[in-house]
Amino acid sequence: MSEIHFTPGSDIYKIQAEFYDGPFDLLLHLIRKNKMNIYEINITEITREYLSYLENSKGVNPAREGDFLMTASTLIYIKSRSLLPRPAILEEESPEKKLMETLIEYDKIQKISKLLKEMEGRELMLWKREDVKENFENSEFDLKEVSSFQLAEIFLNLLKREDGKEVLFLDSKNYSIEKKRKEILKILETEGFMNFNKYIENMDTSEEILVSFFTMLEMAKQKFIVAIQKAIFDTISVWKFDSGEIVQ
């Protein structure tokens, strides 16, 4: 169960994220806390709570704050709409209704998840013949780090795709590893994660792709990043390497 603590007078917040996964969760908690009917959310109150929360939090996880802001802005949007005089709108256009429906559905999903979790816990106590051998991995994903050879192989496959394309012009831009490195780091800072295949998809020249690829290899070598591929020919996922942990 998630717990969100607002420590008075400090900007520390802590989320014990067992059931926290996104802005709707928080919204649901806020609704429960204020004992509101899901159909009659007091937008003002929740918005106020959101805003005070945001005011109190400084220098926290930008991705998570983004989620909060996104929900907060939806709420503010709904609130402002309700304040403005407007012609009667069609039912299905109403963002209030859509939000309500999403919330109700989300609430259901949470309940089912909780139930499945309980059932899973019970079942995991019972060992069956196959269990010792075919136990699920401890980590959720069966990720494996790829060798530079595998990376190179995938890369060659990507280049082959470029081969068929007609060359319309030749560009003599200079790409530097240093620049690419900054670019990749920036993506990782903002997104937390990078899909390498997508990253090079829109590049104009093989040269640029090559430089990007070498930059990635170099960064992996210096342990700035971790490159992972789930299966051969799958996309290469890149994370920042941080004290041995994959930062997701």
Add this chain to the structure above:
Amino acid sequence: MTEKKEPLFDDENEKIAFLESVLFVSKDPIEPERLIDYLGCRRIEDFEKLLRSFEKDLMDNNRGLFLKRSGGGLHLSTKPDMHEKLKDFFTIRRSSKLTIPSLETLSIVAYRQPVTLAEISDLRNVNSVGPVKNLLQKKLIKITGRKKVPGLPALYSTTHEFLLYFGLNDLSELPSLEELTEMFEDKEQPSLFD
């Protein structure tokens, strides 16, 4: 399958011994029909009686196993109180639980199947490629068709492994959404902000 056979077993005890052997050897749950046929039980009640005395045998004699009925069949499973010691003995960290995103995705598939990735992502309000791939990999869900809409997206459903993993015989054993609401209304969550 063939002509009338001579009875293979001398008495009930031998049948129970055979039942135990089959369940010991098999990794997958055995469908009761197969056993009924082989054991030469004329009525389901006879077979049920056999199962009950086997179950009683396991319970009364402080055995480590019990007869489990899930995944549409019978299998032997260790008793829950053995869990900690088994973990210790095999030095296994059985903490391999599904993550919340995976559980959420699985919930949607279980209750809405067949369902597309787009529908899952929409309900969870977040792109769910990762959990879907993960669940496919673990064989808890599978592609069962294509939706006849532009792009022909894959439709996902739960698998037999899903039933086994959650100890179910079939999907109808999952509570309905109404029952679910009641279930969780009773244990009203304490306010998370107090």
